[in-house]
Amino acid sequence: MIKLYSKEIKIVFLIFIFKIILISLVPLTGDEAYFIKWGNTLSMGYYDHPPMVGWLIYLMSFVSDNYVFYRFFSVATTLIVAYLIYKIAQLYMEQKRAFYIALLFLASPVDILISLFTNDVALLLFGTLGVFFLLYSFEKERKTLYAILSGLFLGFAFLSKYFAAFLLISLLIFVFIKYKTKAIKNVSIISVIVILAIAQNLYFNYNCCWNNIMFNFFARTSSEYNLETIGNFFLNLTYLVTPWGFYFLYKSRKNFKNNDLMKLISSILILIFVVFFIVALKNELGIHWFILFIPYLFLLFSFLDDVYLLKLFKYNYIFTFIHIIILFVALSIPTSFLEKQKYYSDIIYATEPELICKKFEQYADGELFTLGYTTASMLSYSCKRDIKMLFNDSKFGRLDDKLLDIRSLDAKDIYLFDNHEIKTNELDGVCTEVLIEEFYIKGAKFHMAKCSGFNYESYKKEHLELQKKRFYTIAKWLPIGKCYFLDRYYEGKRD
Numbered sequence: 040m041i042k043l044y045s046k047e048i049k050i051v052f053l054i055f056i057f058k059i060i061l062i063s064l065v066p067l068t069g070d071e072a073y074f075i076k077w078g079n080t081l082s083m084g085y086y087d088h089p090p091m092v093g094w095l096i097y098l099m100s101f102v103s104d105n106y107v108f109y110r111f112f113s114v115a116t117t118l119i120v121a122y123l124i125y126k127i128a129q130l131y132m133e134q135k136r137a138f139y140i141a142l143l144f145l146a147s148p149v150d151i152l153i154s155l156f157t158n159d160v161a162l163l164l165f166g167t168l169g170v171f172f173l174l175y176s177f178e179k180e181r182k183t184l185y186a187i188l189s190g191l192f193l194g195f196a197f198l199s200k201y202f203a204a205f206l207l208i209s210l211l212i213f214v215f216i217k218y219k220t221k222a223i224k225n226v227s228i229i230s231v232i233v234i235l236a237i238a239q240n241l242y243f244n245y246n247c248c249w250n251n252i253m254f255n256f257f258a259r260t261s262s263e264y265n266l267e268t269i270g271n272f273f274l275n276l277t278y279l280v281t282p283w284g285f286y287f288l289y290k291s292r293k294n295f296k297n298n299d300l301m302k303l304i305s306s307i308l309i310l311i312f313v314v315f316f317i318v319a320l321k322n323e324l325g326i327h328w329f330i331l332f333i334p335y336l337f338l339l340f341s342f343l344d345d346v347y348l349l350k351l352f353k354y355n356y357i358f359t360f361i362h363i364i365i366l367f368v369a370l371s372i373p374t375s376f377l378e379k380q381k382y383y384s385d386i387i388y389a390t391e392p393e394l395i396c397k398k399f400e401q402y403a404d405g406e407l408f409t410l411g412y413t414t415a416s417m418l419s420y421s422c423k424r425d426i427k428m429l430f431n432d433s434k435f436g437r438l439d440d441k442l443l444d445i446r447s448l449d450a451k452d453i454y455l456f457d458n459h460e461i462k463t464n465e466l467d468g469v470c471t472e473v474l475i476e477e478f479y480i481k482g483a484k485f486h487m488a489k490c491s492g493f494n495y496e497s498y499k500k501e502h503l504e505l506q507k508k509r510f511y512t513i514a515k516w517l518p519i520g521k522c523y524f525l526d527r528y529y530e531g532k533r534d
Contacts (some may be wrong), residue, residue, distance in 0.1 A: 040138050050356050051145045055114075057363045061212055062110040062154050064370050065334055066389045069413030071106055072158055072420045084243035086250045086437045091165070091199040092158040092216075105422070109156040116164040117153050121145050121173045124334050130178055131300035132341055139348065145339045146356040149279065151363065152215050152326065159330045162199040166206055167197075171192035173210060174303075176225045177218055186225040197236045201255055202331050205311050207233065214308035214525060217299060246521040247441070248512050258434040258510050264320050272319035275326050276312075287340075289349035294342040301342075307335045313428060344406030360464050376480045384458035387483035388414065392421035394480045399424075402487065405452045412436025414458065429455065437483045441523050443504065449495035455488040469497045503528055 041048060050380055077085050078096025100111055121141040128137035144150065153160060169192035176185035193210075196203035214222040243380040244251055277285065295301065311332050315324055340351060374390055377383055388395055399407060399422060408429040409415040413436065415428045455461060466473045471492030478485055511524045513533060525531050 040135070042143065043135065044139065044142060047139070047146070047352065048141045051142055054146060054356070054359055054363070058114065058151060058154060058366075061151070061363070061366055061370075062106050062114065063386060065108045065154070065366075066419060067392075067420065068155055068389075069417055070167050071109070072416035073412060073438070074157060075104075075106065075109070075420055076416050076438060080438070082243075084240060084247060086253065087254055087435070087443065088158050088200055088251060088475070089198040090243075091161045091195060092156070095161060096156075101177070104321060106156075111134055112155055113156050113160045113495050117145065117150050117159050120167050120334060122410055123167045124337055126342060127171055127174060127334075128338060129392060130174060130298075131298070136341060136348075139352070140337055140341050142344060142350050143340060143348075143355065146352055146359060147337075148355070148359050148362050149330075149333055151366075153330065157327065158200050159327045162196055162202060162333060163330050163333070165192045165195035166203055167201055167334050169196055170206070170210065170334075173214070173225070173229065176229075177214070177222070182225065185226065186228040187232065189225075190229035193229065194236030195234045195329060196331075196350060197233060200331075201251070202328070206307065209307040209310045213303050216302060217304070228272055230441065245518065246520040248511055248524055249519070252517070253433065253513065254437075255512055260322060265323075268319050268321065268323045269316075270327065272315060272324050275324060275329065278326070279333065281327055281351075281355065284340065284351060287343050287351055291343045291347055294344065296342075302479060304335050304339050308339070374481060384483040387481055388417065388458050388485075391481060392418060393487065396422035396424075398478060398480065398485075399456075402454045405454050405489070406448070407456060408452045408490060410455060410457045412439065414456070415439065418456075426456075429453075430469075430502065432502060432509070434510065437506075437510065440506070444527060446474070446495055447528065448493045448498075452489065452491045453493055455490060457486050457488075458483070459486070461486045461488045463488075469494050470499060499528060 074092050075096055077090070077093030078100055080093075080098050082090060082093065095112065096109060099112065102108065106441065121144050123136050125141035126145055128140050153163070169189050172189035172192060174183045176182045176189055179185065193203065193207060211226065214226060240251065280288075315328065318324060340348065343351065374383075374386055377386055380386070386525045395418065399418075407424075408427055409418065410428070410430055411429045411433070412431070415426045416436070419426045427443045428436065429439075429443075455466070461475060463475065464487060465472045470490035472489075473491070473496065474489045476487045476489070478487065507524065507529065511522065513519060513522070515533075519525075519533070522531070525533065
């Protein structure tokens with residue numbers, strides 16, 4: 040294979056080298072910092088999603104707590120997933136084509152996109168491992184061992200993100216279509232293990248305000264149809280498959296056969312894209328929504344004619360290098376050139392956090408907070424101090440609701456940092472006195488408000504009541520074991 044595809048392997052290796060350089064140059068992102076905060080506060084689960092990415096970061100932190108080191112998990116994931124695509128494809132086609140499909144994955148822009156360490160990366164890795172061992176449990180010897188491993192990794196996938204549920208349903212459909220009653224034993228083994236993972240998540244939610252359920256199925260959902268979100272769904276799908284990928288699939292449509300591989304791909308992709316389309320009618324879907332299902336898009340390319348498969352590899356690696364060039368150019372632009380941009384302060388706190396941390400030394404006489412979870416997470420990591428979010432009613436990033444007891448701030452003097460203007464009218468009534476200070480770092484304006492005499496009862500009325508209504512009004516039919524929010528501020532009462 041190395042001799043046969045020496046040119047392609049060299050291209051993939053060059054992309055890999057650039058990827059390693061990029062992960063060391065790209066500044067820490069808000070989501071990564073937030074997940075690092077998960078890892079620093081080990082828990083059975085977290086507000087936004089199941090806990091797997093937090094658990095992984097916690098384990099990796101014993102080696103290093105550098106965010107670039109964490110990103111190597113993403114690098115390793117793409118290599119492992121490429122190998123798994125190769126091994127899965129081998130079950131249905133000749134070795135040469137299977138190997139080429141794996142190289143195609145590594146030569147495509149998705150390989151560059153999967154560079155940051157998020158819960159979607161863990162979902163991709165464990166989901167693909169689960170599918171691999173599931174198929175091997177039917178096609179190879181040691182069927183019971185492979186079934187156990189499949190259940191373990193599919194359970195890990197569920198504990199990475201709820202999207203795994205759609206994959207589980209798709210796989211269940213596929214194995215009973217393909218293997219019929221022969222699937223019962225393996226499915227039973229896998230189901231028992233996956234149910235244990237689901238039970239763990241239910242236990243966490245039962246004792247934690249049903250955080251994951253409230254966030255994923257209530258707080259983050261919209262209620263109005265939106266043509267823009269539907270268009271965004273098709274745009275993201277076109278970006279992942281690429282326009283030329285769609286064209287080559289159309290030109291090779293005569294090769295589409297109702298064989299076992301097509302049954303596998305169809306079972307997985309049709310269900311999820313129907314679900315995604317329905318969700319997109321009212322909610323925006325990002326590229327990351329598709330990550331778990333990317334391996335099956337690339338397996339679909341195995342039906343291409345040889346000439347189109349070769350062209351797809353060529354066009355995709357050229358597209359990838361365009362991404363690399365754009366990223367390197369963007370990262371090489373001096374920050375001073377962007378001083379007149381609206382989001383210049385965002386750029387400075389992302390690229391020069393140590394300068395902000397040094398400024399914070401002047402505010403040692405009171406606790407320090409920010410007005411957003413992204414800023415709080417990034418500065419907590421960079422400044423090596425605990426910085427939490429306050430005065431924020433967003434549905435996102437509400438881990439600090441659990442970590443911070445607002446009652447402990449009553450009558451205290453606190454500081455509020457933000458990289459955008461702090462409006463005093465938002466603090467009036469909660470703070471006895473508000474003093475705003477502006478300071479500059481490399482030409483970027485930042486804001487610090489000293490809130491003297493924090494009034495807990497006023498904050499409860501202005502913010503906690505709203506947060507309770509939006510995020511902690513739990514359906515009557517859901518039993519509650521414990522709820523930190525309701526227990527602290529409302530004596531455990533739902534109403």
